[in-house]
Amino acid sequence: MYISVYQKFLKALKHYNNSKKKLSILIAISGGQDSLCLVQLIEKYNIINQYFKDIEYIYIDHQWRCDSKQQIKHLINYINSTKHKISIYQINYNDMSELMARRIRYQILIKHAKNHQQQIICTGHNKTDHTETFLINLIRGTGLEGLYSIPLIRKINQRTYLFRPLIDINRTDILWFCRKYNLPIWSDKTNFNYKNHRNRIRHEMLPYLKEYFSPQIEKHISDFLDLSSLENEYIKQNAIKIYLISRDKNYIAMNYKFIKNQHIALQKRVLQIFFYYHFNKFLNKKIVYKILNNINKNHMSKIVIIWHNLYINIYKNWIYIQ
Missing domain, CATH: 3.40.50.620 (HUPs)
Incomplete structure (x- = not known):
């Protein structure tokens, strides 16, 4: 040991x-x-x-x-x-x-x-x-x-x-x-x-899972996390590459034509990177899908989405912030 x-x-x-x-x-x-x-x-x-x-x-x-x-x-x-x-x-x-x-x-x-x-x-x-x-x-x-x-x-x-x-x-x-x-x-x-959630999981939930589902539950979860980590890293690296291609070098803007035909998992990641890099903010699920729904439609006029104190403008293949 x-x-x-x-x-x-x-x-x-x-x-x-x-x-x-x-x-x-x-x-x-x-x-x-x-x-x-x-x-x-x-x-x-x-x-x-x-x-x-x-x-x-x-x-x-x-x-x-x-x-x-x-x-x-x-x-x-x-x-x-x-x-x-x-x-x-x-x-x-x-x-x-x-x-x-x-x-x-x-x-x-x-x-x-x-x-x-x-x-x-x-x-x-x-x-x-x-x-x-x-x-x-x-x-x-x-x-x-x-x-x-x-x-x-x-x-x-x-x-x-x-x-x-x-x-x-x-x-x-x-x-x-x-x-x-x-x-x-x-x-x-x-x-x-036991008001602390971690303590309840440690002393009640995990022992219950070991007793009635699998004595090796911790190993199985660990194996799952290792696999998920590899897959997550692959998605993350691809999202970063797409973000670097699509961002504007001078303005807080991103050309979304580069992500429009990508899988939705990559679209979401690129948007999260864009907002976290510029504003240190995580987009919630509702705003992410609202932005994606608009960039995947062919709008002739400008779309403005207000989130916190940000004005998210979607117009002519570009997302830019005011």
Whole structure:
């Protein structure tokens, strides 16, 4: 089991960086089994190979629990044994949603990494997290793009990458690893609050699917996500090529004759790229189909669609924005 966990960790590291240049890494921890497993793997590997020139840990405390101060002390004591620095951030908004808390966490991580010139932000997301996120997004009604939402590597900006070296390791193997090395896992009572959708999926939905449908449900979902990721990447690359051909180089405009005869999946993607690139906005389903219905008809007069504060003009093979 240890070989399996360690080998998958090594595979993730090799996949991330083939260069000999040593990088600085910021590791987000929580005190749970995933983050302590990550600490153990990185520290042991770096002692032998000196892979990272600088390691720093970061903990973001939402102060949701009555034992948050004790947990901070616990983490500081543990990280001190590694001889590396740990930074603590505290958030004082107790009534924020889970989604908002997640956004703030990532904002803090990215800003901290930028200020300290760290090229890698590392988190302890694992294979089971990936399965849970897939089920959450599926219930919310996501498309193909939203299914594979926790990749191994994600580029944040020109200097910084988000890296998840445990993403191919399931939670059961991580727990075994932690017990083998007697890692001091901090038990988080909020993980059993069923108002949180992820907790309900973790403790009720997945065990039910394993018991009554397939013991290998996590593997089947993982295989499906891998296949979907390849197909999604193919569609994405083709959409980008079409967008680059159809866009105007001087104005916020796009010649839609290049997408008119394409499959609707590519038409939708190209439109999404156009609006996200210029306005950082995701088109909703209603507006996407309204635009597509109009560009696939032969209108002699100009069509204007109002969305938020944008005037989307469709006229003579062109979409342009006012």
